[in-house]
Amino acid sequence: MSETAEDALSHPTITDPAELLQRHAAGEREFMGVDLSGADLQQVNLRGAELSYAELAMADLGGADLRGVDFSYANLNGANLAQADLRGAILMGTNLQSANLAQALLENADYDDSTRFPHNFDPIAAGMKPLATDLPS
Numbered sequence: 809m810s811e812t813a814e815d816a817l818s819h820p821t822i823t824d825p826a827e828l829l830q831r832h833a834a835g836e837r838e839f840m841g842v843d844l845s846g847a848d849l850q851q852v853n854l855r856g857a858e859l860s861y862a863e864l865a866m867a868d869l870g871g872a873d874l875r876g877v878d879f880s881y882a883n884l885n886g887a888n889l890a891q892a893d894l895r896g897a898i899l900m901g902t903n904l905q906s907a908n909l910a911q912a913l914l915e916n917a918d919y920d921d922s923t924r925f926p927h928n929f930d931p932i933a934a935g936m937k938p939l940a941t942d943l944p945s
Contacts, residue, residue: 825849832857850888860898870908899923900939909934 822828825847828839837856843863853873860880868888875893881901890910894917901922909926915935925931931938 825852828854845883865903899936904929 822831822839822842823844825844828842828844829849829852831839832854838858839862840858841861841863842859844867845863846866847864847868849867849869849872851871852869854877855873856876857874858878859882860878862879862882864882864884864887866886867884869884869892870888871891872889873893874889874897876896876898877894878898879902880898883903884907885903886906887904888908889904889912890908891912893913895913895915897914897917899917899919901920903924905924905926907926909929912934914931917934917936918939919925919931919936920939923931
């Protein structure tokens with residue numbers, strides 16, 4: 809049975825970075841709605857994780873391997889993503905305001921009209937892929 813976003817958000821979430829990393833290393837990928845605001849996650853490997861609706865404001869993800877991570881509707885406001893590898897990540901509706909994206913690899917990362925970027929950030933110049941949110945009827 810498929811779990812809805814609302815159901816997932818009502819479950820207890822991970823608040824300890826060590827637990828997240830241990831579970832990811834054991835093969836788990838579903839971490840929807842985790843709250844790791846301000847966590848130190850520098851240089852971690854979270855490749856392919858499901859982190860939609862996650863609270864990661866002010867988290868330090870500098871140099872992290874975040875390839876293919878689903879950050880849909882996650883809050884990364886003020887997060888450090890410098891030199892992080894976000895190639896192929898899903899950033900639909902993601903809040904990246906005030907995030908540090910210096911030297912982040914963002915090629916083929918998906919975003920939409922509701923994704924919020926830092927001031928003067930150009931997603932096209934970063935190699936990102938815009939996805940249409942309104943499909944013709």
